Amino acid sequence: MGTPYNQTSSNRSELKSFEGRILPNQNEDPEDQGLTFDLTTIENRISRRKLLGMFGIGAGSVALAACAPNAPTGPSTASSSQASSAAPASSSTSSTEATSNTLTEMNTETAGPYPGDGSNGPDVLEQVGVERSDIRSSIGGGATASGIPLKLKMNIIDMVNGNAPMSGAAVYIWHCDASGGYSMYSSGLEDETYLRGVQVTDEDGSVDFTTIIPGCYEGRWPHIHFEVFSSVDDITDASNAILTSQIALPAAVCSEVYETDNYADSVVPFSHITLETDNVFSDGWEQQTPEMSGDTLAGYSAKLNAPIDTTTSNSGGGAAPNIGGGPGESSGPGGPGGRPPADMPTPPSQ
Structure with a gap:
């Protein structure tokens, strides 16, 4: 920090200024004048915004750029004001406010015919051990x-709550x-519980699961409920449940994965479906498509944000009591479930 400058009448006209105020530390740029100077700049601009608002001038034309590293340091207040007016209005908006303006609630979707949550029979959520991160094995x-x-x-x-982590x-x-088979429902898998599990969000609102890339069966795009x-x-x-929804796997990932040996049964169904025709x-599907990275050798990582408005009702869920059809076919109550894998039993009516 520079030494405060002695402001005498003889040299006052030569002093560096910022928005009509002489810089107290003449050897430093405006952004390095200290907290007191910055706060005064903010207060002045807030007052200026109120004044401009009386004449119909948008508040967005005045941004708080006191600490902008490229702010002019010369004595001309006109150039400083122009730079301030050109700064984006969002610079004075908090990250929470910006997020609140851009987030929309995650789409609700059907739970499908194989939820295993007790809504149509089988219930994994009452089993000890269902709270787990690695869901590849049966409980x-x-x-x-x-x-x-x-x-x-x-x-x-x-x-x-202001888009805070839940x-x-x-x-x-x-x-x-x-x-393409579901544990607890598919023939031969009735007693298995793999690829099902619960995690509780941490203070960051996050959960992590270790699983596998799901296969594809007729009538549905590859997905995770x-x-x-x-x-x-x-x-x-x-x-x-306050939200019931589905995750859509990216097409590029599915194409890579379904070329491997374990997914031979997925190749033909995947060739019959698109996101546009999925029911x-x-x-x-943009909001329900995760960011993904990786490859078939090392595996993949996926990340998805799920905004929830708890003041609205959860219109999803309600597992279909009758198997939903593929594109162009009818589906039972609770929403479309897609044509089921071979030998899949029909869930009992609700």
Whole structure:
């Protein structure tokens, strides 16, 4: 920090200034004048915004750029004012306000016919051990699903509380295996519980799962189901879910994965479906598509943000009591579920 300059009448006209105020430390730029100078600049600009508003001039034309590294340091106040006016209005907007203006609530979707949450029969959420990060094996032993590894991170966002992380929420995910079969439902898998599990969000609102890339079956785009509950105590009743939705896997990832041996049964169904014709994602899938990286040798990582407005009702869920059809076919209550994998039993009516 420079030494404060002695402001005498003889040299006052030669002093460096910023927005009509002489810089107290003449050897420093405006951004290095110290906190007191910055706060005074902010206060002056807030007052100026109010004044300009009286004449119909938008507040966005005046930005708080006191600490901008490229701010002019010369005596001309006109150039300083022009630089200030050219600064984007968003510079005075907090990150929370900006996020609040851009986030929309995650789409709600059907839970499909194979939720395993007790809504149509089988209920994994009452089993001891369902709260786990690695969901590739059945709970308590049994079969392990083979496939290309996937590490999935989900960030649950509380829109009601200023888009803060929703800590303490329970997230239940489930999906089919590499052949398109669902544990607890498919023939031969009725006693298995793999590819189902619950995690509770940490203080950052995040959960992490280790699973596999799901396969593809006729009538549906490759996807992962999930339900969010306010707390782990609520998971024993599927109607407590505050969000039921689905994750759409990126096409490029699916194309790579389905060329590997474990996914031979997925190749033909995947060639028959597009996101535009899928009976769940056809109304929009961008928000439900995660950011992904990796390859078939090392496995993949995925990250998805799930904003939730807890003041709105969860219109998803309601597992279909009758198997939903593929494109152009009818589906039962609760929304379309896609044509089921071979030998899949019809869930009992609700």
